[in-house]
Amino acid sequence: MYHYVEGGDSVSNDRQQIDTEKYEQFMRKIEAGEKIEADDWMPNDYREALIKLISMHGMSEIMGALPEKEWVPKAPSLKRKLGIMAKVQDEMGHGQLLLRVAEDLLTPYNKTRDDLIQDLLSGKLKFHNVFHMPTKTWADAGMIAWLVDGAAIITQTNMLDASYGPYQRALQRICAEEVFHAQHGEAIIMALAEGTEQQRANLQDSLNRWWEPLLMFFGPASAETTGSSKQDIMIKYRIRKNNNEELRQAFLDKYLPRVFALGLKVPDETVYYDKEAHQWKYKQPDWSQFRKIIKNEGPCSKERLALRKIAYDKNSWVREALA
Template sequence: MINLESLEDKNIRFMERIEAGEKIEADDWMPDEYRNVLIKLISMHGISEIMGALPEKEWVPKAPTLKRKLGIMAKVQDEMGHGQLLLRVTEDLIKPLGRTREDIMEDLFTGRLKFHNVFHMEAPTWGDAGLIGWLIDGAAIITQTNMLNASYGPYARALKRICAEEVFHAQHGEAIILALAEGTDDQKKMVQEAVDRWWEPLLMFFGPGDAKATGSSKQDVTAKYRIRSKSNEELRQDFFTKYVPRILSIGLTIPDSTMLYDQKQDKWVYQQPDWEKFKEIVKNKGPKSQERLRLRELSYENNEWVREALAQSEEAI
């Protein structure tokens, strides 16, 4: 029987499924808007995991003890694993469009595919290595648990595993930070400087409060399709509630003298980050953007002969 269902009917039925809380699977029919927003979101998440391994990679050999070396090696390996898992989810979504992983990499190199603002930043000390685990992964847990019930099944399932591992990462980071915060004066200074450096990127991590700040926002579309439930600002507020007391309790200060919890409004009041700067950073104009992209590009170029060899052996099989 020929399926005469119109596009409009398909859309209506799709939204009924979404609203009924059903999970959408890779082979199901889906509107282009849904597919595109997922591709954008998940490929950016995946590539951010991979690019995010690079600032920490700097500290893998330098970690100060055997235990810390093992800890950070395990953590960075997990991040690469998350990247791989998410690229697989993306590959299924882009397959009907005739696109492959090669295209994802190409998009990264040309700047069409962006990665998270935090991974464009410098990580000049061991304090930064700890802070990335503690607060960046802590922030990631907040944004990702917000999508654990995402309507797209493959993404929701990947996130379940990712979030479980991120909890270990946050603990690994916290352990490094606590050792430094309880350590020598130099160690305390190191961790405070890391907090000062990362505060603004952390605020930016959750994205602009609304489209006014940066000119565009995908928040409405992702909410409509039940991919996420909370807004960027709600997530940022959750982060403050969870981490501001913890930061203060270990004797660190927050580099924002205007910050306070407003009981009347029931929310944190804080200095907005420079959203113009954010726009520049995610356009690969951050302090480390080009250097880190260069590492990936170089490895891609340098291993071309390996990819060719593997393609040949696949043909032979």
């Protein structure tokens, strides 16, 4: 996203030696389980991996509130309305917290949180594939809170011991609140599963539409598929512990038995548990469609970005007053 080079194009042997020593000290520190802070020395690829990860995470929290926000006035009861309103408020708070963490990392580039917003609106900064999708029924609000937030909990708890201290501390708070969000979603799903024939039909229809986006949530399995070694960099620097496929398998292990227990079916007849391999087998989603979605060519991409821009423009007076 941003490229920062200290000292220009030519670097002396002495400077290279200093940077090598700093890098070795940095690696010893994270291998010992110590935390890197915002004003500590860090290699450029570590900084840039964090900026990309944390800014995308923060924007996904903000953009993820939009499909649920649509259901605040349409929730079926006052209790459900209050629940989803509280969830939307939490997600926006998570986003603001994460953008503050990302902003500290942008200091060497003379960039701010506002630059991240502009990058989102221009399409340079991506947000999660699931939040480009439509929410057609109340069952979708439950599916997002139960399975999408469930997937998010798996990815975020995988980074609860991240080597970057400010992000790790933010995740402690976020994960605790996400557990309540998942319980909120599970309550909606259980009510629909025990409801009328039409409610169960809506629930099954929702799962059918969300299944492939949920598999895509964790990203492609390998660098060969993505053309990127981002997973390797983050594991190397102890930002995360597991790769995309391991996280997807953890999600399937946790949630497929619950889905089946509700009498629901996943829209993939190839799904089965391989006892010898100790993992679920499934049909790979269409990764070309995934790449299209994250380029803001999904079903609701333009609509959601337009809503974000309206909110940004209408509330400019708040930013000006605070400044």
